[in-house]
Amino acid sequence: MYNEDYSKEALWEQLYRLTEMPVVPQFSCEFYGLIVEWATQAEDARPLEWALSLLKTETRYYRRLERLDQGQTIPASLLEKRQIALQVLLERLQAADLSGDRAGEVTRRLILAECSYFLERSAEVVAHLEKALECGEPDPLLCFALGHARFLLALRSFVRLQVPTGELVVEDRPAMQALCLAAVNAFEGALTGGPRDAEVRWWIGRVLLAAGFTDVAEEILAQVRDADGCPSELPVDYAIPAREPDQPPPAPIDESELAHFRKGIAGSHPLSRLL
DSSP states (O other): OOOOOOSHHHHHHHHHHHHTSTTSOHHHHHHHHHHHHHHTTOSSSHHHHHHHHHHHHHHHHHHHHHTSOTTOOOOHHHHHHHHHHHHHHHHHHHTOOOTTOHHHHHHHHHHHHHHHHHTTOHHHHHHHHHHHHHHSOOOHHHHHHHHHHHHHHHHHHHEEEOTTTOOEEESOHHHHHHHHHHHHHHHHTTOOSSTTHHHHHHHHHHHHHHHTOHHHHHHHHHHHHHHHTOOSOOOTTOOOOOOOTTSOOOOOOOHHHHHHHHHHTTSOOOTTOOO
């Protein structure tokens, strides 16, 4: 009988194969790398297996994605197969008990967060990332992911697109602001004094702007633009691109672009596709 190789070497090799694919966003590569780092420190053998299963699922998905013509819509069947695989993995991890294995539990929570995101369970994404931080140690990458997840949860929970006007309506502003401030708090943990600080500050400004703290938000966004030569305009089909650290961050979005973003998050996108 063929035995799957769940060694640390096999996991690093799988990560390398995945991250070498040009269609995989840079932040995704870093987030999966964080999972692998924790998995290889676990005392229990299961986190290696779980991480390998996740990376293989992602590798299959991105390989098929590479075959699509530019501009072609991703087939629903491809997305469904990915979701089914992640749902199965999520159920396995939910039933697991890794009490006493800190690295194993952090790995489990990170993978649960990624799976939950694809299954559009925003509150669970936040809960798993919070637990990963609590069990692990301060990490800028994880703080950034938590900030983004909290902001996404705020938008999905409290912002509605009014039909047929297309106007954005905040249904519970105090609750929206509280969750946005929690997102800002997480983003602040991602500030390291390095080249990505400008991008983190842009996200802080964007979150504060969405929450209605206009004066503070505009001041932060202006500082980012002035310091880093950030462009003042964006195309209508604005998306968060993968980019090198020395590139300037994207410009703040206006109300119409925020509406476009709100429509976009109605679907499912990888948690790790942040930068």
